[in-house]
Every structure is written in C-alpha cells, then in structure tokens.
Amino acid sequence: MxxxxxxxxxxxxxxxxxxxxxxxxxxxxxxxxxxxVPEKMHHLDLGLFPYMIEFTRNLLKNQGGNALVEKMDTRLAAIPRHHGLKIFHNGLADLARFTALEYRNNMMRVMPFVLDGLLDNGGLDSKLTGLYLKWNDIYRKTRKLAFTERELDDFEVLITII
Structure with a gap:
C-alpha cells in the first residue's frame, strides 16, 4: 500500500x-x-482592532520609548469602575488573552479618550485619536445586515479618509 x-x-x-x-x-x-471575509468577530474584533492596538503601542514606543506605553497603560488602569466596563489594571501587556467582547465593549470605547493628548506632537496626536473615533464610527455602521446605496457611498468616503 x-x-x-x-x-x-x-x-x-x-x-x-x-x-x-x-x-x-x-x-x-x-x-x-x-x-x-470571515464574520465580523474574527475580521474586526479579533483581527483589525488588535492590530490597531499593537500598531499604536509600536508608534508610542517609536515616539517616546516605553514611557509613552507606560503612560497609556496607566491611563487605562486609572479608568474608574463602571458597570459592564472591564478595567485593565495591568494595561495592555498581554493582548493575546483578550476576548472579542473585551475588545468590543471595553477597548473600542475607551481608546480615543486614553490616547487623546498622550503625544506631544499635536498633529500626530489628533490623527491617532481621530483614527480610533473613525474606527468606532465605521464599526457601528457595519452592524447592519443590509445597506442602501447612499450608506455605501458614505461608508466609502469614511474609509478613504482614514
């Protein structure tokens, strides 16, 4: 055989x-x-958004070394408790252990506020914060199952701005 x-x-x-x-x-x-394209959870929640977080951490390291990454982690840990919001006491040290729910319900909500004013470079700071705000807008708009032509046109404009 x-x-x-x-x-x-x-x-x-x-x-x-x-x-x-x-x-x-x-x-x-x-x-x-x-x-x-895989379903939304694997494509956006566990694919693109964790990549954005990792990219942001690398950008912060390049701009100000580990001090900026630690400052971001400190801001995450300083968020007051709120029902339904997970607090990241150790920052974002281990991204691989986060679930899609933690990314969606926690990280996406707080990252624009955590990053706002973090960089001294005003132009880069506003672009980074704006990126997360646009991401949240795009994410919210993709929750529908069907779209009109106008919505698709608006969506195309939104993603080309990023």
Whole structure:
C-alpha cells in the first residue's frame, strides 16, 4: 500500500485508479468564490482592532520609548469602575488573552479618550485619536445586515479618509 502523498494520489487519479485508493471527486462550493471575509468577530474584533492596538503601542514606543506605553497603560488602569466596563489594571501587556467582547465593549470605547493628548506632537496626536473615533464610527455602521446605496457611498468616503 502506498502512502497518501499528493504525488501518489495524483498518479492514482491520472492512472484511473481512484476507486482502488478510495479517492472520490468532491465539489467544494467555496472553490468558486474568489475571496471571502470571515464574520465580523474574527475580521474586526479579533483581527483589525488588535492590530490597531499593537500598531499604536509600536508608534508610542517609536515616539517616546516605553514611557509613552507606560503612560497609556496607566491611563487605562486609572479608568474608574463602571458597570459592564472591564478595567485593565495591568494595561495592555498581554493582548493575546483578550476576548472579542473585551475588545468590543471595553477597548473600542475607551481608546480615543486614553490616547487623546498622550503625544506631544499635536498633529500626530489628533490623527491617532481621530483614527480610533473613525474606527468606532465605521464599526457601528457595519452592524447592519443590509445597506442602501447612499450608506455605501458614505461608508466609502469614511474609509478613504482614514
């Protein structure tokens, strides 16, 4: 019996020995699609937003070293308790352990306020804060299941501004 390597199975297909090797033709519905986007939780909550957080941490390190990252973590830890809002006492040290719910219900809400005024560079500071505000606006607008042409046009304008 031959091992089921790609080369051995291709040889069996070309030789017409598919039944002897238990190879069955199977149509896959996804092969007809050029690309798909995962659902919102994996694409936005656990994909793009954590990337934004990591990018922001790296930007802060480049602008002011670890002092700015620590200042951001201190601001996160200083947020007063509120029902339904998780407090990050240790800052954002371990992003991999956050859940989509923590990103969505906590981080997205507080990051514009945590970052506002953090950088001395006014232009970069306002751009970074504005980025998070626009992200939240885009995120809120994508919650719908269907869109009008006008909404799609507005959405296109919003994402090109970023």
């Amino acid at each position: 031959l091992p089921r390597t790609q080369q051995n199975m291709q040889t069996a297909i070309n030789s017409g020995l598919t039944k002897e090797h238990s190879i069955h033709e199977q149509n896959n519905a996804f092969w007809n699609l050029p690309a798909t």
